[in-house]
Amino acid sequence: MTVQQATAPGSTGTDVAVTLDGLTRSYRSKAGRVDALRGITHAFRSGTFTAIMGPSGSGKSTLLQLAAGLDEPTSGRVLIGGIPLGGLDQTELTKLRRDTMGFVFQAYNLLDALTAFDNVALPARLAGQRVDRAAVHDALARVGLRELARRRPPELSGGQQQRVAIARALHVRPQVLFADEPTGALDRHSGRVVLDLLRTTADQGQTVVMVTHDPLAASYADEVLFLADGMVVGRLRDADAAQIATAMSELEQ
Amino acid sequence: MFHVSRQSVRASWPAYAGAFVALTFGIALIAVTATLIGAVETTGTRAGVSSAERLQLDDLSSMFGVMSGVSLFMAIFVVASTFGFVVATRQRELGLLRLIGATPRQVRRLLLGEAALVALAATVAGCLVGTALGPVALWALRAIGVTSVHLVAPPAWIAWVSAAPSGVLVALLGCRRASKRAAKVPPTAALREASLERRRPGVPAILTGALTAAAMVGTLVLAGQLSLLAAVMVAVFLPALMVAALTSLGPLVVPPVAALLARPFVERSVAARLAAGELRTAVRTTSSVAAPVTAIAAMAGSLLLTLSFTVDWSSGQDRAQFAAPVVVTDPSVAARLAADPAVGVVDVRRTVSLPVGDGDTEDVDVVDLATAAAARRLRADDGSLADLHGRTVAVAHTYLTDAGVHLGGKVTTRIDGKRVRLRIVAVVPDAPDLYGNLLVTPGLVTGAPTQLFLTPRSGVSDHRLLRAAQALAGGAAMTRDAWIDGVTADARRANNLGLLVVLGPAGLYAGIAIVNATLIGAAQRRRQLRLVGLLGATPDQVRRTALWQAGLTTGAGLLLGGTTAGYVGWLMRQAITRDLAGHPAAMTIPWLPLLGVAGTCVGLALVAALAAVGVRRRANAHSVA
Ligand SMILES: Nc1ncnc2c1ncn2[C@@H]1O[C@H](COP(=O)(O)OP(=O)(O)OP(=O)(O)O)[C@@H](O)[C@H]1O
Ligand SMILES: [Mg+2]
Numbered sequence: 001m002t003v004q005q006a007t008a009p010g011s012t013g014t015d016v017a018v019t020l021d022g023l024t025r026s027y028r029s030k031a032g033r034v035d036a037l038r039g040i041t042h043a044f045r046s047g048t049f050t051a052i053m054g055p056s057g058s059g060k061s062t063l064l065q066l067a068a069g070l071d072e073p074t075s076g077r078v079l080i081g082g083i084p085l086g087g088l089d090q091t092e093l094t095k096l097r098r099d100t101m102g103f104v105f106q107a108y109n110l111l112d113a114l115t116a117f118d119n120v121a122l123p124a125r126l127a128g129q130r131v132d133r134a135a136v137h138d139a140l141a142r143v144g145l146r147e148l149a150r151r152r153p154p155e156l157s158g159g160q161q162q163r164v165a166i167a168r169a170l171h172v173r174p175q176v177l178f179a180d181e182p183t184g185a186l187d188r189h190s191g192r193v194v195l196d197l198l199r200t201t202a203d204q205g206q207t208v209v210m211v212t213h214d215p216l217a218a219s220y221a222d223e224v225l226f227l228a229d230g231m232v233v234g235r236l237r238d239a240d241a242a243q244i245a246t247a248m249s250e251l252e253q
Numbered sequence: 254m255f256h257v258s259r260q261s262v263r264a265s266w267p268a269y270a271g272a273f274v275a276l277t278f279g280i281a282l283i284a285v286t287a288t289l290i291g292a293v294e295t296t297g298t299r300a301g302v303s304s305a306e307r308l309q310l311d312d313l314s315s316m317f318g319v320m321s322g323v324s325l326f327m328a329i330f331v332v333a334s335t336f337g338f339v340v341a342t343r344q345r346e347l348g349l350l351r352l353i354g355a356t357p358r359q360v361r362r363l364l365l366g367e368a369a370l371v372a373l374a375a376t377v378a379g380c381l382v383g384t385a386l387g388p389v390a391l392w393a394l395r396a397i398g399v400t401s402v403h404l405v406a407p408p409a410w411i412a413w414v415s416a417a418p419s420g421v422l423v424a425l426l427g428c429r430r431a432s433k434r435a436a437k438v439p440p441t442a443a444l445r446e447a448s449l450e451r452r453r454p455g456v457p458a459i460l461t462g463a464l465t466a467a468a469m470v471g472t473l474v475l476a477g478q479l480s481l482l483a484a485v486m487v488a489v490f491l492p493a494l495m496v497a498a499l500t501s502l503g504p505l506v507v508p509p510v511a512a513l514l515a516r517p518f519v520e521r522s523v524a525a526r527l528a529a530g531e532l533r534t535a536v537r538t539t540s541s542v543a544a545p546v547t548a549i550a551a552m553a554g555s556l557l558l559t560l561s562f563t564v565d566w567s568s569g570q571d572r573a574q575f576a577a578p579v580v581v582t583d584p585s586v587a588a589r590l591a592a593d594p595a596v597g598v599v600d601v602r603r604t605v606s607l608p609v610g611d612g613d614t615e616d617v618d619v620v621d622l623a624t625a626a627a628a629r630r631l632r633a634d635d636g637s638l639a640d641l642h643g644r645t646v647a648v649a650h651t652y653l654t655d656a657g658v659h660l661g662g663k664v665t666t667r668i669d670g671k672r673v674r675l676r677i678v679a680v681v682p683d684a685p686d687l688y689g690n691l692l693v694t695p696g697l698v699t700g701a702p703t704q705l706f707l708t709p710r711s712g713v714s715d716h717r718l719l720r721a722a723q724a725l726a727g728g729a730a731m732t733r734d735a736w737i738d739g740v741t742a743d744a745r746r747a748n749n750l751g752l753l754v755v756l757g758p759a760g761l762y763a764g765i766a767i768v769n770a771t772l773i774g775a776a777q778r779r780r781q782l783r784l785v786g787l788l789g790a791t792p793d794q795v796r797r798t799a800l801w802q803a804g805l806t807t808g809a810g811l812l813l814g815g816t817t818a819g820y821v822g823w824l825m826r827q828a829i830t831r832d833l834a835g836h837p838a839a840m841t842i843p844w845l846p847l848l849g850v851a852g853t854c855v856g857l858a859l860v861a862a863l864a865a866v867g868v869r870r871r872a873n874a875h876s877v878a
Contacts, residue, residue: 098354113260126354
């Protein structure tokens, strides 16, 4: 399971998985204009694990949504594997997302109507692929939920639901995995399991982008990106939890 | 996607239970209607059915036609609003599907699949219920006196053949808009905590709204010139148009109206304040509860007012034409009355049923021109009554427009099995209860006497004439006014029965929709209301909030529907006053049925709201225990 595949065919360590090019995003509301992002340029390289940190309201979730093509930038471009998202229609975008991206969010990740197994298998079904039952069970086993495959989300704890969502994201082996505070609802142990999984995923050549408030979680990443007021205000490479915490508290002053 | 469809329906069946019930009743209604129309057809073609019964069956047939039209209309729009509701409350789930890779088309197919499942179940259930209710309905029609003909039910497959496709059609039409809207749910909907229920209306909604506004302005501008027939047409179509517009623009229109109603109470009651807040945020619930209320209030109100005013109009016409002060309803005493010294003219009303045009049967008056002129002021507005002899006919004004004929034209009929063409030689004023649409002279056919209209010999008072008539005919002799009052009361009773048949099913349906929307809405807001409870609201406050919400929403619906009905009534009134040209006409507003409709709507919504609170509290108690 821990075989290093960073140099798998066709993906060298310097390939760029996601490119953000001068991204801005403004929301117009009755209360006036909010500049959630004010010019972000960054390249997420393939096979890397990046954590995004910053105070509440700094634009982290907005950044994630733009990078995944869930929302359109006010100006600037997003490229996934060299393809600009701006030129795609809804169906093309969906297909690209289906083929290349996985998602884990802080809450409400699952369809209540489906069992854990069916939730994990759904993306493959949507893509019209045959469901590999063994692979689905394997994905559930990796997050420690082999026994709960037949339960529905309302019958699972918050942390268990979160792990089902991660199993789903891992099952399709997406090129890029986006996670918004995936460990927010988990206890220390489950949190570590999840972070280890994300780490392994990146080591196997997939790209992980994770928003978090927790310096310990961020320390699993190769690089930490600090956002404040919609701009990148700092970067740390291979930092430990203490260094990240110091950087955060400096930022919040 | 069908796999997911099936799972969704299984997992959240309460939301679909609403759609299922609505659809089942729609299909059952159509099946019952088909049974009734089939029964009229089967029974009518049987030997031994007299022409009077044939006439009655024809009337019944067209009444059932109207009934099924109204029910179908109600069914489509209630199912649409139920499915729309289901979609609106599943934004987050649909967004999640899109997020993990469902294309808009796949989401749409998911919804259509769910609709197909619900439609399938509802069609089976509806056909069975309809088949069971068919004979009951036939029996009820005789029991409440709508018809005296013994109706025989047609084979059951006739009802199924017409109800099943209608059910599928209604489900598809109902789900079409909802599934389109579902396909438009963005993936980011999965990430939003509470879906802010804000909807921009689509192009069709705006077009319907514009069309309705144009119709309102148009009729308002023309109000001074609208003929009676045109006014009746407006009364039938405007409410339907209005309902369609309010259904598609409901989320925009209803909440502000409800908020306006809430304003006086918000300062005084915290429950009212909470309810007003809910009305504004839960836009979907608000408009879904209000929509059926508006629909039934507008349609029932317009029909009630229109029919009542029509009776006012005919009694006004009768009075304007009536010269004879005394009426005798027993024609056998005609000869003896003629010999009485107090009596001047005995005008015998004679009628005969003749087939006219293509198959319709009409009551034709056979008139003695001299006595009719004296007692019923029979005169020609156009043409000349002097020409009325042999193969000629005089027609009443409204018949010209109704049948699309003109002075000098021909009316085709059959007399003694022979085809006869009658030339129209005169147009006479309307007097619906004094003579019918068509008048001929005794040379052509013989009619059966029905009433006698008496005028006094000169110098004899009306009172003495009445006494003389009563001496011979007893209770069958009465004053002109008493007779008109009786005829009018009969007409109103017949109208009310007819309305019951036409609107009964639609009303039942609207009731289901009101309860349905209230219950689904309450179920969706369970979490919010639990929060309100945590914040310190007592169970009583929660209950009163629910009641306020139901009351305000229904009130808004009634206000919108009532305004529509009121406007239609006003148009009718204008046309009637003009048509009577100066003759006074009573204005009878049927308050009792109108208030009955309004009260039933409010009552149903309140009971449903209370039931929802009760269920919720029991569920909470259960989960705590
Ligand atoms: N739909 C919206 N309309 C208006 N403003 C918005 C909207 N969504 C986000 N914002 C604003 O944009 C800014 C960035 O929001 P974002 O959700 O990206 O913050 P965040 O960094 O994820 O915060 P948190 O850590 O609290 O999740 C905030 O000021 C927020 O208020
Ligand atoms: Mg966020």
